[in-house]
Amino acid sequence: xxxxxxxxxxxxxxxxxxxxxxxxxxxxxxxxxxxxxxxxxxxxxxxxxxxxxxxxxxxxxxxxxxxxxxxxxxxxxxxxxxxxxxxxxxxxxxxxxxxxxxxxxxxxxxxxxxxxxxxxxxxxxxxxxxxxxxxxx
Amino acid sequence: xxxxxxxxxxxxxxxxxxxxxxxxxxxxxxxxxxxxxxxxxxxxxxxxxxxxxxxxxxxxxxxxxxxxxxxxxxxxxxxxxxxxxxxxxxxxxxxxxxxxxxxxxxxxxxxxxxxxxxxxxxxxxxxxxxxxxxxxx
DNA sequence: GTGATTGCAAATCTTTTGCACTAAA
DNA sequence: TTTAGTGCAAAAGATTTGCAATCAC
Numbered sequence: 427x428x429x430x431x432x433x434x435x436x437x438x439x440x441x442x443x444x445x446x447x448x449x450x451x452x453x454x455x456x457x458x459x460x461x462x463x464x465x466x467x468x469x470x471x472x473x474x475x476x477x478x479x480x481x482x483x484x485x486x487x488x489x490x491x492x493x494x495x496x497x498x499x500x501x502x503x504x505x506x507x508x509x510x511x512x513x514x515x516x517x518x519x520x521x522x523x524x525x526x527x528x529x530x531x532x533x534x535x536x537x538x539x540x541x542x543x544x545x546x547x548x549x550x551x552x553x554x555x556x557x558x559x560x561x562x563x
Numbered sequence: 564x565x566x567x568x569x570x571x572x573x574x575x576x577x578x579x580x581x582x583x584x585x586x587x588x589x590x591x592x593x594x595x596x597x598x599x600x601x602x603x604x605x606x607x608x609x610x611x612x613x614x615x616x617x618x619x620x621x622x623x624x625x626x627x628x629x630x631x632x633x634x635x636x637x638x639x640x641x642x643x644x645x646x647x648x649x650x651x652x653x654x655x656x657x658x659x660x661x662x663x664x665x666x667x668x669x670x671x672x673x674x675x676x677x678x679x680x681x682x683x684x685x686x687x688x689x690x691x692x693x694x695x696x697x698x699x700x
Numbered sequence: 701g702t703g704a705t706t707g708c709a710a711a712t713c714t715t716t717t718g719c720a721c722t723a724a725a
Numbered sequence: 726t727t728t729a730g731t732g733c734a735a736a737a738g739a740t741t742t743g744c745a746a747t748c749a750c
Contacts, residue, residue: 445749447705467740482707487740501643507714507739509643521682536680539693543673545658549697556676556693560686582724584730604715619732624715644714644739 435459442496452479453489457499462514464502464529470511502529504557519556532558572596579633589616590626594636599651601639601666607648639666641694656693669695 435454439446456473457463465473471486490511493499502510504522510529512520518534537556545551572591576583593610594600602610608623627648630636639647641659647666649657655671674693682688 445704447748449706468738480707484708484741485706488706503640503643506638506640506646507644509739521686523683523686530683532680537676538678539674539676541673541675542695543669545695545697546660546667548700549658549660550700551695552698553696554693555696556691558679558682558688559690559692560682561689563685563687582729584724586731617732621716621733622731625730646714 438498442493442498444492444496449479449481449485450489450492452477452481453486454493454498457493457511457513462512462531464510464512466508466510502555504529519558521558521560523560523562525562532556575635579630579635581629581633586616586618586622587626587629589614589618590623591630591635594630594648594650599649599668601647601649601668603645603647639692641666656695658695658697660697660699662699669693 433441435451435458436446438458439450439454444450452474453470456470456477457465467483467486467490470490471481471483474481474486490499494501494511497515499511499513500515502512502520504510504520505524505527512529514531516534519532519537521530521532522528539554539556542551542554570578572588572595573583575591575595576587581587589611590607593607593614594602604620604623604627607627608618608620611618611623627636631638631648634652637649637652639649639657641647641657642661642664649666651668653671656669656674658667658669659665676691676693679688679691
């Protein structure tokens, strides 16, 4: 279980040093209450509207990036021209189904990259990402 | 060594069932003569202009996608909103340096993903990609 | 109050598209 | 000649930005 589950969204924003504004609180609630999620900006905006929460798309973009910078989200790039944001910030990898645009976690324990190559001279590794593309059989 | 090294770009296009037009021949020459490369559409277009080869950007995009479909190139997505095309179509993975936008091959032999997880029900794995993000120390 | 945040619309950037023109077979 | 390929300019889609209005502290 994730320790952060026990934090209210309000507390999360406080810890991240982000003012708990109406918009940020509402988006954080959509994102962090319940199961882990993978959303695009457009999707999150649509969901907010569905819940009758007035937020502009620009603010959704800003918020997603602020959350990412604060370590509350992780950005996943699997498709040219569209970013996904993952509420699971622990080390893990992804399945991606292109046709449906579905991104899905691979539990950290079920895949391991062993024996990493050494990076080019003067460089350090900042992250290792595995994307397993899948298709309907 | 790559067998395809011995094919002229003309033959390559023929085999791929693409008419060897002036533009395609010129772009293929930039891409396939010499070392393996990672280029964006914009970069390739710039390079063509540099060599005084008149090609429109739209044609560069078309050509990159046709080459990719024909298996002459491989598309690599590491950054939101920009695609790279890799002339190395063999199975291998990448280092990516965000700051400089530099993509670099990891020799196929020096990294192996062992023990793949089983895909979601009804799905088959189409590809496995590892991206190791690096930064200047 | 004061500085951070928001919303809007316009701008930007990459990529795609429609269509008349050109070139390869 | 016939069909595929090209170039241009316009369109599309995702994202960002500038700036005045608004909100949290």
